[in-house]
Amino acid sequence: MKGFVLGGVSSGVGKTVAALSIVQALEVAGHEVQPAKAGPDFIDPSHHEAIAGRPSRTLDLWLCGADGLRRNYRRGEGDICVVEGVMGLYDGDGSSTAMVAEALDLPVVLVVDAKAGMESVAATALGFREYADTIGRDIEVAGVVAQRAHGGRHEQGIRDALPDDMEFFGRIPPNDDLEIPDRHLGLEMGAEAALPKAALREAAESLAADRLAAVAGEPPAPETPMEAAESVDATIAVASDAAFCFRYPATIERFRERAELVTFSPVAGDPVPDCDGVYLPGGYPELHADALESAGTLDELGERAGDGLPVLGECGGLMAMSQSLTTAEGDRSEMAGILPADVTMHDRYQALDHVELEATEGTLTAAAGETIRGHEFHYSSADVDGDARFAFETVRGDGIDGDHDGLTEYESLGTYVHVHAESGAFDRFLERCGR
Incomplete structure (x- = not known):
């Protein structure tokens, strides 16, 4: 199963909404999508499941190790996996989104808040791509999804600012319906506050599902494959x-x-x-x-x-x-x-x-x-x-x-x-x- 990692420039940038919109766009394009979460989260995956209709895989290097990460990935179903990151792309010493992407050898699609920027979106994306080399991370920042971006001149300004070798995968337009309520442990669960599918489908129309599917990569096989576990009488x-x-x-x-x-x-x-x-x-x-x-x-x-x-x-x-x-x-x-x-x-x-x-x-x-x-x-x-x-x-x-x-x-x-x-x-x- 091919896939890509959806990394954010920070917490709160709208990765979950972007992930759900991308799931919708890929499904409309005929793909069976397996959602996943980079990090030890229970709440974001509940929203994944509410929209994708299948449980979201938990991909965390600290919890699983590199081999366990790959085994857990391969237990997924479908033909393409969308892995939502945790916090900002490089944040976290135990299992950052960048570390998960590197362990799975998957490209990164960067979610950038474009509400008040155009050329700055490109500068941010380039900075995130170059920083990987600075810290010795072997990851590919393949392109961006512009969160809270309008169409017309706003979208075109972002497109024009990006270098030729960095894809513009589309935008998530501003929409009050695409806001998930939160409480003390984070967002409310998907069963309580699932985003309206009509709003997600509208957002999906602004995304390039074909280019997202084309950029997806295939992770390496685990060194120790999955084996049938011995049953216990319990x-x-x-x-x-x-x-x-x-x-x-x-x-x-x-x-x-x-x-x-x-x-x-x-x-x-x-x-x-x-x-x-x-x-x-x-x-x-x-x-x-x-x-x-x-x-x-x-x-x-x-x-x-x-x-x-x-x-x-x-x-x-x-x-x-x-x-x-x-x-x-x-x-x-x-x-x-x-x-x-x-x-x-x-x-x-x-x-x-x-x-x-x-x-x-x-x-x-x-x-x-x-x-x-x-x-x-x-x-x-x-x-x-x-x-x-x-x-x-x-x-x-x-x-x-x-x-x-x-x-x-x-x-x-x-x-x-x-x-x-x-x-x-x-x-x-x-x-x-x-x-």
Whole structure:
């Protein structure tokens, strides 16, 4: 599957809107598009899926490694992949958009805000192309998409300013309908605030789908190819609703490949399924704290965990496994009571980084001494009891208390870190549940 990377000159330049418009343009031109996200994001991919109709692949060097990145790319479907970047093209030391493009050997289409410029758009694009050589990155900035650009003289001025060897792939016209609402973790999810397809189709008409398809490249094959994973005799229950919606497609795929998977909704009050282990992904439990407290599912989950059922929670899952959750407005709700911690939401984020953890003892996702890589981004903090036990020391990142992550109790584990299936953490979880 061929593809290209959509890099921005900065955060907030409109990469998501450009990606969705390009998906529409390519589909109108007869292509089957596989969306992807360079970076550990859950929100932008939800918008990709809402428009493209298939899950967006997560492509992050820190989470997956170069070989895992290529394996994950090749699991996609369709004939062309549009990889939306993270932040600005060169931003980020763990896995920048430029690093992902280099690892996949894919060309970069640069998104430039043209609202108040013409020749300056070309100067910006040239600067981004030349900077790759300055820092020794082997990437090709093939051309630009002009965001918030009018037609006529404005568009022609940008075209004329670009050198002959840099493509003008079109523009995204200014349109108030092409604005995605945001909240404390970023944009609202695609299921809540999907952009109107009519507006995206209108934007797509200003894009050169044929030239975008022609510039796409083919990534190298992974050194270690995908192999069929050995199945385990286990059923995994995955919480899946508006409170628990941050999960990578590769994680769900790994569960389905190696075990039986069932889903349930704690917000709706579904009973905990008959299973050998429970996975609580991240999400927005703070927005549904009243429902979670009154529904009864978390109470049952706490009882089952006390009886030895393995429960793995990531970020929002950790919050739901705690004793209580207090919103930034001061409203307190009782949670599952599995972990000895009380969680409080804040107005500002408390951690944002790529993370590396070292296991100090054997736990659900790692053996003693092993390290796993992941990502943290949360607005909550956890006040832990004095006798709390941690499974990990933080090599990089903040974790729960600055030095540790992974609260453990009974056979359960709650972390602030999100990990990818390529880390091996979910394989260890499955094997533990299949004993």
